[in-house]
Amino acid sequence: MSSTAIAPKKGFDVKAFLANNGALVGLVVLCLALFIATPRFLTGPNLLNIGIQVSTIAVMAYGMTFVIVAAGIDLSVGSVAALSAMASSYWITTAGLPDALSIPVGLAVGAACGWVTGAMSAYGKLPTFISSLAMLTVVRGLTLVISDGRPISTGASVSWLGGDLGVVPVPIIILVVSGLIAAFVLNRTVIGKNAFAVGGNTEAARLSGIPVKRVLVTVFVISGVFAALSGMILAGRLDSAQPTLASGYELDAIAAVVIGGASLSGGVGRISGTLIGALVLAVIRNGLNLLSVSAFWQQVVIGAVIAIAVGFDVLRRKNVRH
Amino acid sequence: MSSTAIAPKKGFDVKAFLANNGALVGLVVLCLALFIATPRFLTGPNLLNIGIQVSTIAVMAYGMTFVIVAAGIDLSVGSVAALSAMASSYWITTAGLPDALSIPVGLAVGAACGWVTGAMSAYGKLPTFISSLAMLTVVRGLTLVISDGRPISTGASVSWLGGDLGVVPVPIIILVVSGLIAAFVLNRTVIGKNAFAVGGNTEAARLSGIPVKRVLVTVFVISGVFAALSGMILAGRLDSAQPTLASGYELDAIAAVVIGGASLSGGVGRISGTLIGALVLAVIRNGLNLLSVSAFWQQVVIGAVIAIAVGFDVLRRKNVRH
Amino acid sequence: ACNRGTDAAADGAQVTLAVSTLNNPFFVDLRDGAQAEADALGVKLSVVDAQNDSATQANQLATAATNGAQGVIINAVDTETAEAGLAPVVKANLPIVAVDRSVGNTKIASFVASDNVAGGEQAAKALADSLDGKGKIIVLEGVPGASATNERGEGFTKGLAGYPDIKVVSKQTANFDRAEALDVVTNLMQSNPDAAGVLAMNDEMALGAIQALGAKAGKDVKVVGFDGTEDGFKAVKDGTLLATIAQNPEELGKQSVQLMSKAVAGEEVESNVQVAVDTVDSKNIAEYAKN
Amino acid sequence: MSHDALLVLKNVSKSFGPVTVIDDVTVEVRAGQVSVLLGENGAGKSTLIKMIAGVHEPDSGQILLDGSPVKIPDTKASEALGIATIHQELNLVPSMSIAENITLGRVPRRFGIINRRAMRQIAREALDKLGLNLDVDTKVGELGLAQQQLVEIAKALSLDARVLVLDEPTAALTKAEIAHLFAVVRSLKTQGVGMVFISHHLDEIAEIGDFVNVLRDGKFIATVPADTEENELVRLMVGRDIDEQFPRVAQEPGSQPLLSVQNLSEGMLQNVSLSVRPGEVVALAGLMGAGRTELIRAIAGADKYSSGTVLVSGKKLPSFDVAAATRAGVGHVPEDRKTQGLVLDASVAENIGYATMAATSRGGLVDRKGQRERAQQVAERLRIRMGSIDAPIRSLSGGNQQKAVFGRWFTAGAKVLLLDEPTRGVDVGAKVEIYELINEITASGGCVLMASSELPEVLGMSDRVLVMSQGRIAGEIPTAQATQDSIMALAVSNVHRENEMEEN
Ligand SMILES: Nc1ncnc2c1ncn2[C@@H]1O[C@H](COP(=O)(O)OP(=O)(O)OP(=O)(O)O)[C@@H](O)[C@H]1O
Ligand SMILES: Nc1ncnc2c1ncn2[C@@H]1O[C@H](COP(=O)(O)OP(=O)(O)OP(=O)(O)O)[C@@H](O)[C@H]1O
Numbered sequence A, B: 001m002s003s004t005a006i007a008p009k010k011g012f013d014v015k016a017f018l019a020n021n022g023a024l025v026g027l028v029v030l031c032l033a034l035f036i037a038t039p040r041f042l043t044g045p046n047l048l049n050i051g052i053q054v055s056t057i058a059v060m061a062y063g064m065t066f067v068i069v070a071a072g073i074d075l076s077v078g079s080v081a082a083l084s085a086m087a088s089s090y091w092i093t094t095a096g097l098p099d100a101l102s103i104p105v106g107l108a109v110g111a112a113c114g115w116v117t118g119a120m121s122a123y124g125k126l127p128t129f130i131s132s133l134a135m136l137t138v139v140r141g142l143t144l145v146i147s148d149g150r151p152i153s154t155g156a157s158v159s160w161l162g163g164d165l166g167v168v169p170v171p172i173i174i175l176v177v178s179g180l181i182a183a184f185v186l187n188r189t190v191i192g193k194n195a196f197a198v199g200g201n202t203e204a205a206r207l208s209g210i211p212v213k214r215v216l217v218t219v220f221v222i223s224g225v226f227a228a229l230s231g232m233i234l235a236g237r238l239d240s241a242q243p244t245l246a247s248g249y250e251l252d253a254i255a256a257v258v259i260g261g262a263s264l265s266g267g268v269g270r271i272s273g274t275l276i277g278a279l280v281l282a283v284i285r286n287g288l289n290l291l292s293v294s295a296f297w298q299q300v301v302i303g304a305v306i307a308i309a310v311g312f313d314v315l316r317r318k319n320v321r322h
Numbered sequence C: 001a002c003n004r005g006t007d008a009a010a011d012g013a014q015v016t017l018a019v020s021t022l023n024n025p026f027f028v029d030l031r032d033g034a035q036a037e038a039d040a041l042g043v044k045l046s047v048v049d050a051q052n053d054s055a056t057q058a059n060q061l062a063t064a065a066t067n068g069a070q071g072v073i074i075n076a077v078d079t080e081t082a083e084a085g086l087a088p089v090v091k092a093n094l095p096i097v098a099v100d101r102s103v104g105n106t107k108i109a110s111f112v113a114s115d116n117v118a119g120g121e122q123a124a125k126a127l128a129d130s131l132d133g134k135g136k137i138i139v140l141e142g143v144p145g146a147s148a149t150n151e152r153g154e155g156f157t158k159g160l161a162g163y164p165d166i167k168v169v170s171k172q173t174a175n176f177d178r179a180e181a182l183d184v185v186t187n188l189m190q191s192n193p194d195a196a197g198v199l200a201m202n203d204e205m206a207l208g209a210i211q212a213l214g215a216k217a218g219k220d221v222k223v224v225g226f227d228g229t230e231d232g233f234k235a236v237k238d239g240t241l242l243a244t245i246a247q248n249p250e251e252l253g254k255q256s257v258q259l260m261s262k263a264v265a266g267e268e269v270e271s272n273v274q275v276a277v278d279t280v281d282s283k284n285i286a287e288y289a290k291n
Numbered sequence D: 001m002s003h004d005a006l007l008v009l010k011n012v013s014k015s016f017g018p019v020t021v022i023d024d025v026t027v028e029v030r031a032g033q034v035s036v037l038l039g040e041n042g043a044g045k046s047t048l049i050k051m052i053a054g055v056h057e058p059d060s061g062q063i064l065l066d067g068s069p070v071k072i073p074d075t076k077a078s079e080a081l082g083i084a085t086i087h088q089e090l091n092l093v094p095s096m097s098i099a100e101n102i103t104l105g106r107v108p109r110r111f112g113i114i115n116r117r118a119m120r121q122i123a124r125e126a127l128d129k130l131g132l133n134l135d136v137d138t139k140v141g142e143l144g145l146a147q148q149q150l151v152e153i154a155k156a157l158s159l160d161a162r163v164l165v166l167d168e169p170t171a172a173l174t175k176a177e178i179a180h181l182f183a184v185v186r187s188l189k190t191q192g193v194g195m196v197f198i199s200h201h202l203d204e205i206a207e208i209g210d211f212v213n214v215l216r217d218g219k220f221i222a223t224v225p226a227d228t229e230e231n232e233l234v235r236l237m238v239g240r241d242i243d244e245q246f247p248r249v250a251q252e253p254g255s256q257p258l259l260s261v262q263n264l265s266e267g268m269l270q271n272v273s274l275s276v277r278p279g280e281v282v283a284l285a286g287l288m289g290a291g292r293t294e295l296i297r298a299i300a301g302a303d304k305y306s307s308g309t310v311l312v313s314g315k316k317l318p319s320f321d322v323a324a325a326t327r328a329g330v331g332h333v334p335e336d337r338k339t340q341g342l343v344l345d346a347s348v349a350e351n352i353g354y355a356t357m358a359a360t361s362r363g364g365l366v367d368r369k370g371q372r373e374r375a376q377q378v379a380e381r382l383r384i385r386m387g388s389i390d391a392p393i394r395s396l397s398g399g400n401q402q403k404a405v406f407g408r409w410f411t412a413g414a415k416v417l418l419l420d421e422p423t424r425g426v427d428v429g430a431k432v433e434i435y436e437l438i439n440e441i442t443a444s445g446g447c448v449l450m451a452s453s454e455l456p457e458v459l460g461m462s463d464r465v466l467v468m469s470q471g472r473i474a475g476e477i478p479t480a481q482a483t484q485d486s487i488m489a490l491a492v493s494n495v496h497r498e499n500e501m502e503e504n
C-alpha cells in the first residue's frame, strides 16, 4: 500500500478550472452581455475608467481579505479610509508639515486604527463585528472632528495618487502592484498562512503554537493600511479629503471578498478572487450607467447581478464538494 | 464513581447572574451615569420616549435574532422595512384599497422578501451575507420605483401603529407583545429549537433529520415579518412612508442582537438580550441628545459605549468558560 | 478625445444628468423638471444617481465622458470634489452645466442655482421674527460635512446675528432625515422643554420635528424648514410649519436642460442663472401649494 | 445470502471524483446479530455505512431492506426505515443541552410547541440505559469527549431502531463505559435489532460480534466468524502479518527530568506533581473524567492554571502560552482531532506543517518546498492514505487524520510529547507505525506523557503508569508490574494518597 494510492487525473480538468474560477466565469458572462448590449463597453477609455473605478474598492478589499480569511470582519474600513485621507491632507494643508510624509502619515493612521480594532478583539475578546462597528463610528466621528465637517485639499503627493503616470492612471498601477503584494503576503508568508490557520480552526491553530492574538491584530493592521491607501487614492482623485469619504464602502468591500469566493466563516479566500469580486461590482455599475438604466432600477439590477455572480461561484462548489 | 463529579454551587451565584446578564449590567451602568449627568434622564416622559424610540430597532432585531441564531445574517431588514411601509401606504393612499388590509399587506410583503432571501441561501446556496446584501439593494430599488422617490402618506391603521392607546404609546405595546411572542417562538417551539440546532452545528442538525433548508427559509421569513412591522411602526410615527426609511438600520439591528449576547457564528441568542442590546443603543443616543453633545463627538462616544457595553458581556464569559 | 455619439444625433443631443441623490423628493422634482424639458426639446437625457457619494459621482462622470454623451449636467454631491470629478469631462471637451450646487473652479458653460447662504439667512430671520426676536431655539443640521449643511449653517449664523436675544440651545444633526429628526427633537424637547423654535436645514427634518412636537407644532413651538417640498407646503397650509424656504427644483432642472441644449448646439449661454428662493409662509402659500 | 438478512448492501460502489472508495461490495446485517466491519484506516468502512445512514447514495448497486430494494436519499429516510447511526465523528450541537441533543430533530411537541418535560424524560431514559448519571440540562459543549460520545450513543439508542450502526463508538471510551455499552448491545440483540459495529480494538470483536466483514482498499475481502483469531483478522485486514502490536523498546532514562510538573492546581486538578525523564514513556490512566485531558492541556499551555509550575529541561514554562511551550520543544496531540487538531479545509501538508512553519521560515517567507517535503516524508512513514499531500485533510478517513496530527509534532522534532488518546481511531497496522515513532523520539532523548483509555496500549507502550482519580494522581506503578486490575483499583480510589506517592 502506498501513501499516495489515489493518483489524480492529469490533463485539463474543466471542473477543476471552474472550481477555482467560479466568480471569474460570472465576470466573463457579465462582460460578454455588456459587450453585446453596448459597443461603448469594450473601448480603451471605458476599460481605463473601470480600472480606476475599481481601484478604491479593490484595494480596500485586498486588506479585508486578510481579515475575512482569519474569520473576522472589518466594518471600519470606510471610516478608516476617510480618517487616513483626512489626516494626510491635514498634515500638509492645515498643519503645513512636509508633503513627503503625508502618505506615510496616512498609512500610519490606517495601521493605528487597525491595531486598535484588532487589539479590542484579540485582547479585549470583543467579536470583530462589534470592535470594528465601534471603530466605524468612532473613526468617522474623529474625521468630522479634525476636519470640522469640511473637506480639506490634498497635498501634491496624495493628489498624485489620483493622477496619471505617463498614460497610465496611478490608481491602476496601485491596484496591480498592491494586489501582487497582497497575494504574495497572503500565500507565501507566515503572516498569511497563519491567517488561514486561525480562520480555519482557531483552536487547532492555537494548539499548534500559532500566536492567535498576534495574528488577529496583524490582519487588522493590514486591513487598516490598505483602507488608508484606498482612502488616499480616492482623495487624490477628488483632490480633496471629504469627511463623508467612503462611507458605506465596507459592505462593498466585504461583498467583493465574498463574491471572490472567500467564506465569512474563515479559512478560505484569494486576492485574485477579491479582485474579480471588485471588478464584478465595478463592471455592473459601469454597464448600467452606459445602458442608461434608470437610477431606481439600477439598484434592483445591481442586487440581482450580485446574487447571480455569486451563484456561478456556488455552481463550482457543487461540482467539487459533496 | 459518580459521573457528575463537579456539583454546582447552590444559592445565589453572582458569577452565574453576570453570566446571563452581561449586557444588562452595561445598560444599568449606562443609565446610572446618565442619571447622574442629567436630571432629565429619569423622568416619565423621557422613559416613554426611549420606549418609543427603541421600538423600531428592537422589533427589527427580534427577527434578526432568529437569523443570527441560525448562523445567518440579514442585511436586508432596513430595506424590507421601507418596502413594507411603502407597500402598505401605497395600498391605501395611492391604490385606494381598503385600509383594514394595509397592515396585513405590509406584513405579507415583509414575509415575501424574507422568503426570497432565505430561498436564495437555502436552495441557491448563496451565503446569507450575499443573498441579503443583494436583497438590501433590490428591495431599496423597488421602494424607490413604487414611490418614485417621494414619501407616501400612511393610512389610518398604519398611523395608529405610531399613535397611542389611551396613555400608552402603541409602539411600546408592540415592543412588549411582539417581544413575548418572539421569545416564545424562539424558546418553546420547534421552529426556534431548529434554528438553534442549525446555527449550533448545521451538519449535526442535518444528520438528525432537521430540514435545514426549510429552517433557513423560515428564519428569514420571520425576520422579514418583524422588519415589516418595524417599518410600519416607523412610518406610523411619521404619518408617512419614506423611500429612505430605515436605511442603514441593519447594522443597528445586528449590533443590538450581538450586544445582547448572541454569537454571529450561530447557536446562541436570546430575545431578552436583544431587547437589552437595542436599549443600550437607544439610551446612548437619547443621553447624548439630552447632554447636547456635539454631533461629531456623539459618534465617537456611541462607538466607545458600544465597545464598552459588549465588554461587560465579555467579562461574564471570562467568568464562566475556561 | 473620444468617440462622440453620432448615432444619437438623429433624436437630438445625448446628455447625462448626474444627480447627487434621488432619495430626496427635492432632487426627484429637479429630475422631473429636467426630464420634462428634455422630452420637449427632443434631448436624450440619461440620469445617474450618486447616492450622495462623491466618489460614485466621480465614477459616473468619468463614464459619461467616454460613453458618447454630448454634455453633462451636474448636481454635485459636493462642491469641492466636483472639480476633480469633472476633470475627465473637461478633458473630453464636453459642455458642463452645474445645477443646485457649484462646482469650484471648473470652467463650465453655466451655473443654475438658488443661493443656500441667502436662503439660510432668510429662514433664520423668518423664525426669529415670529418669535419677536427672543427665545430658545433648536437647530437641526444636515449630513455633517455636506456643502448644503455648511452653507445653510453659514446663512443661519448670519441671519441670527441680528437677534441677540435668540439663543441656540442645541445644534444636532438629523442627517436631512425625517425619522432621525423625530427622535432627535423628541429627545431635545426633554432637555429643553422651553424651546420655542426649531430651525431645520430641510423640510424633511422640519416635518420630523413637527411630528415630534405633536400639538405644540406651530403653536408653542415654531418650525422653519427649507426646500419647499410638497409635504412642506402642506404643513405650511396646515399651520404646523411656520415657513419653508422654497427653492424651485423643477425650474432648476428645466433651466439646466435648456441651457445645455443651447450649449451643445454651440450657442453662447448665460454663465450664471439665479433661480429665485422664496420664503413661503401662511401669507403666500396659496401661490405655491398644488392642492 | 442467508434469509434472515434484515438489510443488505448489494454490489454497491462509490467514487469521489476519480477515486473509487467502495468497489462492488456486498455485506449484510442480520436481525439480532452484530455484524463487525473491519478494515484499515481509509478502507471505506465509514463510507459504506454512510450509504445506510442516508449521507451518501451508492453510485451503483442496491440496498435491500427485508428483501426489497429501498432508496435512502437523506437522513430522514434512513430514520424512517428504522435505521439509527452513530457516526465516527461526533455530531452534536455544543451550544445545546444534553436533552436537546438527544431529541434533536424529533422533539416531543404538540402544535409545534415543545413539551420540555417529555424531552427531559426521553433523555433521562436514554442516559439510564448507559448507566449515565448526567444532568440532562448540561450543555454538551461543557462535557469531555468521552461523555459527548456517550450522549451521541444515547441519542441513537433512544430511536428504538431496527438497525443500529455504530462507527467506532468505543474509540473514546474507557473500559467501564464500554462494558455498559456492550450490555446494551447484548440486550438489543435479544430484541432482534440488527447491528453494524466498527472498531479498531480487535479484542472487542470476539466479545460482542457475531461475524466479521473485512474490507481492504474499498474491496470486500471476506466474511469470517467473530471468534477468528486476532492474527488472522489482522492478516485479512492489512494483507500481511504484524509481528508485534506493541513494539516498545525501553531506554535507560536520563537522570534529570525533562518534563517536570509541580503542585499544579486548576479546576478539578489538585496539586498534581509528576516528572518524566528523557527516554521515558509515562502513561496516564484513569476513568472517564479523571482529569487526564485537563492535566495534559494545562501542561501544553492550552488552558490557564491557578497555581503550580511546569518545567521543561529545568526551565519554567509560562502558563497558558502554547507558543512558548512549542518553542520549548513541547508537542501536544489533543483529544479531539476535529475541533482541536485540524484545520479541515487546509491541505494535509499544511496541517502537518503548522508547528514548523514559523521556525523554518526565512525572512517571514514560508519554506513551501521544505514544508511539503517534510510532510510527504512523515505521511509516508505513517502510511497516511490520501489523494495527495495537497488534498484537503477533510477528505481523509478519521484514522488517517489522526496520524496527520501526530505527524505534525514528529516533524517539529518535539522533545516532550503530550499525547491525549493518540491512537483514537487508528488501525492496528498504523498504530505500530505511531509506536515506532514514539520509540524513535525516546531513543533520541525525548520523552512522552500519554493519556490513554486503552489499557493494552498503556501496558504495552509505557515504562511507568500514573493513575489519576478525581483530579489527583492516585498512584504510580512501573509498567512491568502493572496489570489491568491493579490500574483499575487505583483508578476507582478516591482517597488522598498524594503523600505516599510523591515521586522523585
Ligand atoms: N468526501 C470525500 N471526498 C473525497 N474522498 C473521500 C471522502 N470521504 C472519504 N473519502 C476517502 O475515502 C476513503 C475511505 O474513507 P472512510 O472514511 O470510509 O474510511 P474508514 O474505513 O472509515 O477509515 P477509518 O478507520 O480511518 O475511519 C479514504 O481514502 C478517504 O480519503
Ligand atoms: N470545557 C469544560 N467545561 C466544563 N467542564 C469540563 C470541560 N472540560 C472538561 N470538563 C470536565 O472536567 C472533568 C475532567 O475531564 P477530562 O476531560 O480532563 O477527563 P479525562 O480523564 O481526560 O477523561 P475523558 O477524556 O475520558 O472524559 C470532567 O468531569 C469533564 O466533564
Ligand SMILES: O[C@@H]1[C@H](O)[C@H](O)CO[C@H]1O
Binding pocket: C024, C026, C100, C101, C148, C176, C201, C202, C203, C226, C227
Ligand atoms: O438643496 C438640497 C435640499 O435642501 C436637500 O434637502 C438636501 O440637499 C440640498 O442640496
Ligand SMILES: [Mg+2]
Binding pocket: D045, D046, D047, D088, D167, D397, D398, D399
Ligand atoms: Mg471511518
Ligand SMILES: [Mg+2]
Binding pocket: D144, D145, D292, D293, D294, D335, D420, D451
Ligand atoms: Mg480525556
